[in-house]
Amino acid sequence: MTSPSSFLSSPKYIFLYDKVMPILFMILLIAQSAFALEARWLGVAGVLIQDSDTTILIDPVLTKPSLSHWILNQPFSSNQEAVKDRLKKLGLKQVDGIFISHCHFDHASDVAYLSSHLKAPAYGGESLKKIVHQFDDKAPFVMVQDKSEVHIGKFKIKMFHRPHPAIIRPIDWHFLGGKIESFKGDFYDYREGEVWMFIIEHPEGITIFDQSSVFFHESMKYAGRVDNYFLGVSNPENKNTLVENNIKLISPKRVVAIHHDFFFLESETISQWILPTVNFSHLKSEIDRLSPQTTLIIPEKDQVIKLDP
Numbered sequence: 001m002t003s004p005s006s007f008l009s010s011p012k013y014i015f016l017y018d019k020v021m022p023i024l025f026m027i028l029l030i031a032q033s034a035f036a037l038e039a040r041w042l043g044v045a046g047v048l049i050q051d052s053d054t055t056i057l058i059d060p061v062l063t064k065p066s067l068s069h070w071i072l073n074q075p076f077s078s079n080q081e082a083v084k085d086r087l088k089k090l091g092l093k094q095v096d097g098i099f100i101s102h103c104h105f106d107h108a109s110d111v112a113y114l115s116s117h118l119k120a121p122a123y124g125g126e127s128l129k130k131i132v133h134q135f136d137d138k139a140p141f142v143m144v145q146d147k148s149e150v151h152i153g154k155f156k157i158k159m160f161h162r163p164h165p166a167i168i169r170p171i172d173w174h175f176l177g178g179k180i181e182s183f184k185g186d187f188y189d190y191r192e193g194e195v196w197m198f199i200i201e202h203p204e205g206i207t208i209f210d211q212s213s214v215f216f217h218e219s220m221k222y223a224g225r226v227d228n229y230f231l232g233v234s235n236p237e238n239k240n241t242l243v244e245n246n247i248k249l250i251s252p253k254r255v256v257a258i259h260h261d262f263f264f265l266e267s268e269t270i271s272q273w274i275l276p277t278v279n280f281s282h283l284k285s286e287i288d289r290l291s292p293q294t295t296l297i298i299p300e301k302d303q304v305i306k307l308d309p
């Protein structure tokens with residue numbers, strides 16, 4: 001029988017240690033990076049989420065309106081040259097799916113061009129379909145329902161209908177609510193349409209993408225298990241509700257605060273402004289107090305956010 005010490009000095013062991021172990025280590029590293037999940041905030045509510053095989057866009061709005069769109073209701077769609085430029089800067093050649101939370105201009109104005117140009121299917125309901133097919137009825141579009149599950153690569157995206165909160169709550173005022181009956185491409189044709197929240201399951205973790213500060217109870221099923229919570233912070237009911245009604249209940253590992261930049265006009269300088277409804281220092285201190293296990297991330301535009309499990 002071989003003693004342990006003679007095995008350690010045997011050629012078999014040396015071969016195992018020198019040749020096989022590094023290969024196993026490499027395989028492990030490659031397998032790990034093949035799953036690795038990361039995201040980038042694209043401005044407004046736009047998020048790119050990807051692993052090494054698959055790229056998904058949510059609410060990718062790269063074009064903002066000018067004053068004349070607001071005043072004259074001019075036709076509004078992608079600034080195609082600017083969008084191509086941005087795609088190049090992001091190194092984005094292939095997108096496997098586009099999801100839009102609702103059809104307001106600050107969420108849906110680039111989906112038609114992106115879907116057509118990148119041949120990337122957009123997923124949504126009747127209202128979004130009208131936007132996506134505004135100039136190219138061959139742009140890939142997949143009709144989905146409430147509670148649809150979409151499988152793309154290792155991603156499973158669950159889509160839930162939810163209400164959009166009033167913009168001015170005391171008088172229950174909505175910006176262009178309702179379905180899009182006919183879409184002519186004018187600025188005020190970007191109506192609310194179907195409103196969605198997304199729960200994204202991936203081997204590297206669970207991600208919730210929700211635009212609203214009014215809590216949606218479907219999320220509670222995931223309480224305590226959420227790794228990444230992309231939360232629109234533009235329109236809180238009051239300054240405490242984002243934490244009390246959302247973050248504290250879900251208790252996610254990290255919150256990525258999105259939809260905090262000024263999105264009403266196309267000026268690059270103005271879009272650096274933070275919306276007056278957003279109070280980051282209060283948000284941070286409330287998270288530290290009520291959900292201390294949660295890390296708040298306030299991303300820079302296009303910065304890579306590692307979504308480690």
Ligand SMILES: [Zn+2]
Pocket residue numbers: 045104106107259
């Ligand atoms: Zn919005």
